[in-house]
Amino acid sequence: MFRSLRDDGAEAPRPEVTLAVDGEPCTVPSGATVAAALLQRGSIARLTARSGSARAPYCMMGICFDCLVEIDGVPNRQACMVVAEPGMDVRCQDGHRRVGLEPAR
Amino acid sequence: MTVERFDLAIVGAGPAGMAAALEARRNRLRTVVLDEQPTPGGQVWRNIESVTTRRPQDLFVFGSEYADGFSFAQRFRACGADFRPGARVWQVEVATPVAAQARDPDPPGAFVLPSGSALDTGPDDEAVHVERRRTGADRHLFYTDARGAHHVAARHVLVATGAYERPVPVPGWTLPGVLTCGAAQVMLKTAAMVPGSPVVLVGSGPLVLLLAVQLLRAGVKPAAVVGTVPSGNYLRAAARLWPALLAPGYLSKGLSLIGALRRSGVARFAAATELRIEGTARAEAVAFRSGGREHRIAAQTVLLHQGVVPNANLWQSLGLEHYWDAAQRCFRPAVDTWGNTTLAGVLVAGDSAGIGGAEAALFAGELSGLSIAWQQRRIDTAERDRRAWLARRALKAHWSVRPFLDRLYQPPSAMRVPADDDTIVCRCEEVTAGEVRQLALTGVPGPNQMKAFSRCGMGPCQGRMCGLTVTELIAATQHRTPSEVGCFRVRAPVLPVTVGEVADLERPSGS
Numbered sequence: 001m002f003r004s005l006r007d008d009g010a011e012a013p014r015p016e017v018t019l020a021v022d023g024e025p026c027t028v029p030s031g032a033t034v035a036a037a038l039l040q041r042g043s044i045a046r047l048t049a050r051s052g053s054a055r056a057p058y059c060m061m062g063i064c065f066d067c068l069v070e071i072d073g074v075p076n077r078q079a080c081m082v083v084a085e086p087g088m089d090v091r092c093q094d095g096h097r098r099v100g101l102e103p104a105r
Numbered sequence: 106m107t108v109e110r111f112d113l114a115i116v117g118a119g120p121a122g123m124a125a126a127l128e129a130r131r132n133r134l135r136t137v138v139l140d141e142q143p144t145p146g147g148q149v150w151r152n153i154e155s156v157t158t159r160r161p162q163d164l165f166v167f168g169s170e171y172a173d174g175f176s177f178a179q180r181f182r183a184c185g186a187d188f189r190p191g192a193r194v195w196q197v198e199v200a201t202p203v204a205a206q207a208r209d210p211d212p213p214g215a216f217v218l219p220s221g222s223a224l225d226t227g228p229d230d231e232a233v234h235v236e237r238r239r240t241g242a243d244r245h246l247f248y249t250d251a252r253g254a255h256h257v258a259a260r261h262v263l264v265a266t267g268a269y270e271r272p273v274p275v276p277g278w279t280l281p282g283v284l285t286c287g288a289a290q291v292m293l294k295t296a297a298m299v300p301g302s303p304v305v306l307v308g309s310g311p312l313v314l315l316l317a318v319q320l321l322r323a324g325v326k327p328a329a330v331v332g333t334v335p336s337g338n339y340l341r342a343a344a345r346l347w348p349a350l351l352a353p354g355y356l357s358k359g360l361s362l363i364g365a366l367r368r369s370g371v372a373r374f375a376a377a378t379e380l381r382i383e384g385t386a387r388a389e390a391v392a393f394r395s396g397g398r399e400h401r402i403a404a405q406t407v408l409l410h411q412g413v414v415p416n417a418n419l420w421q422s423l424g425l426e427h428y429w430d431a432a433q434r435c436f437r438p439a440v441d442t443w444g445n446t447t448l449a450g451v452l453v454a455g456d457s458a459g460i461g462g463a464e465a466a467l468f469a470g471e472l473s474g475l476s477i478a479w480q481q482r483r484i485d486t487a488e489r490d491r492r493a494w495l496a497r498r499a500l501k502a503h504w505s506v507r508p509f510l511d512r513l514y515q516p517p518s519a520m521r522v523p524a525d526d527d528t529i530v531c532r533c534e535e536v537t538a539g540e541v542r543q544l545a546l547t548g549v550p551g552p553n554q555m556k557a558f559s560r561c562g563m564g565p566c567q568g569r570m571c572g573l574t575v576t577e578l579i580a581a582t583q584h585r586t587p588s589e590v591g592c593f594r595v596r597a598p599v600l601p602v603t604v605g606e607v608a609d610l611e612r613p614s615g616s
C-alpha cells in the first residue's frame with residue numbers, strides 16, 4: 001500500500017479528488033491516476049482470465065495491463081493511464097473465464 | 106474523411122521526441138507530437154511541469170537531473186509543434202510497401218550495426234539518398250485519445266517511444282504489492298505517494314540506487330536493497346571501464362548514490378540468487394540466497410528492476426530490419442547514424458532504438474530532426490553536417506559508458522530464463538516457464554509458433570511483458586542464439602482498440 005508523502009500533515013493540502021473504489025470513497029492528489037488510488041487502498045485491479053488470481057498495478061506506465069479495471073461501467077480501462085476524476089466509480093474487473101456461467105457483469 | 110497532414114509526426118514526447126521536435130521546428134517543419142501521457146517529458150521527466158510549479162518542495166527528492174527537464178519541456182511547449190497529449194498510437198502505415206524496399210540498391214552495410222552504438226561509422230549519406238527521393242509519399246498514423254480515434258498523415262515518422270523496465274520473471278512476481286522500481290518513481294512523481302513499509306528493492310541497475318536514495322530523501326527507509334549483480338559481471342565490466350571514464354558524470358553520480366546508500370545504514374545484500382517473492386493474497390516477503398546464506402525479509406511492497414529495454418512494439422509492427430544486441434539482451438532496429446531505418450521515411454531515435462539513456466536520447470533526437478529537415482530540403486548538406494557535429498560528439502561521449510554499464514548490470518540468466526517451471530512468464534495469459542520449456546523441447550521452432558501453442562504473448566500487453574523471456578527461454582532450451590530464435594511478429598494494432606473506435610475513423614472529423 002502506498003501513502004502520501006505528506007503524512008506528517010506539515011504541508012498545505014494540494015487540490016485533491018475523491019472517487020469511489022469498489023464502493024468506498026478514496027481521495028488522491030489531483031493529477032494522480034486511478035492506479036494511484038488502487039495502490040493507496042491496497043486494492044486489487046483485476047482477476048485474471050485463466051486462474052482468477054488477483055492482480056494490481058505493476059508497471060504504472062501502460063505496458064503490463066495488470067491494472068485493468070472497470071470505470072463507470074466501462075471495462076478494460078488501464079487504471080495507470082486514466083487520471084482520477086471526482087465521482088469516478090472504479091471497480092475490480094472480474095475477468096475470470098468460467099464455463100457454464102454468465103459473464104460476471 | 107479529412108486527414109490532417111504534417112511534414113513530421115513524432116511518437117513520444119520524451120527526451121528524443123522533444124529534441125527532434127525542437128530541431129524540426131527550427132527548420133519550420135509542420136510537426137505533430139503524439140504522446141500517451143497528459144504532459145511532455147517521457148518517463149524520465151514524468152510530470153515535471155506540475156512538480157516544478159505546484160510542489161517545488163519535492164524537487165530535491167528527485168535530484169537535479171529531473172529538475173533539468175523543466176526548462177526543456179518549456180522550450181518544447183513553445184517550439185510550435187502541435188503537441189497532442191493522451192494520444193495512444195496503435196498503428197503506423199507506410200505507403201511504400203516493404204517489398205519495394207528489398208529491391209533497393211542500397212548497400213545493406215550502411216544500416217547494419219554489429220554491436221554497441223550507432224556511432225562507429227561516419228555520416229553515411231549513401232543510405233539517406235534513397236530517402237530523399239521517396240519522401241513524397243505519406244506515412245499514416247492512427248491513434249486514440251479521450252475523444253476517440255484519429256488519423257494523421259506525415260512525410261516522415263519518428264518513433265521515439267523510449268524504454269520500459271525489463272520484465273523480471275521470478276516466482277511471485279505477479280502478486281499484488283510487487284511493482285517495478287520505475288512504478289514507485291511514477292507514484293512519487295505523479296501522486297506524491299511513497300510505498301508502505303516495509304519496502305524491499307530487488308535487482309540491479311542505476312535506477313535501483315537512484316530510487317533507494319530518492320525514497321530516503323522522501324523519508325522512507327527501505328528494509329533492504331537486494332542486489333542481483335553476479336560477481337562475474339564486475340570483471341567483464343572492468344574491461345570496459347576505460348572508455349566509461351570519459352563519459353560525462355555517470356561514474357561519479359553512481360558512486361555518490363552508492364555512498365549515500367551506504368551512509369544511510371539500509372541493509373544491503375549482494376549477488377542474490379534463487380530470488381522468490383512469498384505471499385498468498387499479497388506479497389509478504391522476499392526470499393533469496395546471498396553470501397552463502399538463505400535470507401527472508403518481510404515486505405509489504407517489493408520493487409523489482411533489471412534495467413530497461415526498448416519499447417519496441419511500434420517499430421516492430423513496421424517490420425523493420427532488426428538485430429539482437431547480446432550485451433543489452435534485447436532486439437534493436439538497424440539504424441544509420443541519423444536514426445533512419447530500413448523503411449523509407451521512418452526513423453527511430455532514443456532508447457526505443459537501444460538503451461543509451463536520457464541524455465544520449467536528446468542528441469539522437471536532434472540528429473534525427475536534422476536528417477529529416479535535410480531530407481525535406483529545409484537545410485543543405487553542409488548545414489546539416491555542421492549542426493550535427495556537436496551532437497555527434499556528445500552522443501558518442503554518452504554512449505561510451507554503455508559497454509561498461511551493459512556488462513555490469515546485465516541481468517543474470519536466472520532473471521531472464523526462469524529455472525523454476527511454475528514461474529509465470531506471460532502475465533496476461535498466465536503461461537509458465539515450464540509450459541514454454543516443454544513446448545520448446547518438443548521442437549516448437551520460435552516465438553510465433555509458441556504463441557499459437559501456448560497463448561503466450563496473446564494477451565492485452567501483446568507480448569511486451571513476455572517477448573524477451575520467451576525468446577531467451579527457447580534459445581536456452583534449444584541451445585540456439587536469441588538471434589536465431591527471433592522475436593514475436595508484432596502486428597497493428599499494437600494497443601487494444603475497440604471496433605467502435607476504428608469505425609469512428611470513417612466519420613468526418615469534428616462530428
Ligand code: FES
Binds near residue numbers: 035059067
Ligand atoms: S500498471 Fe502496467 S499497464 Fe497499468
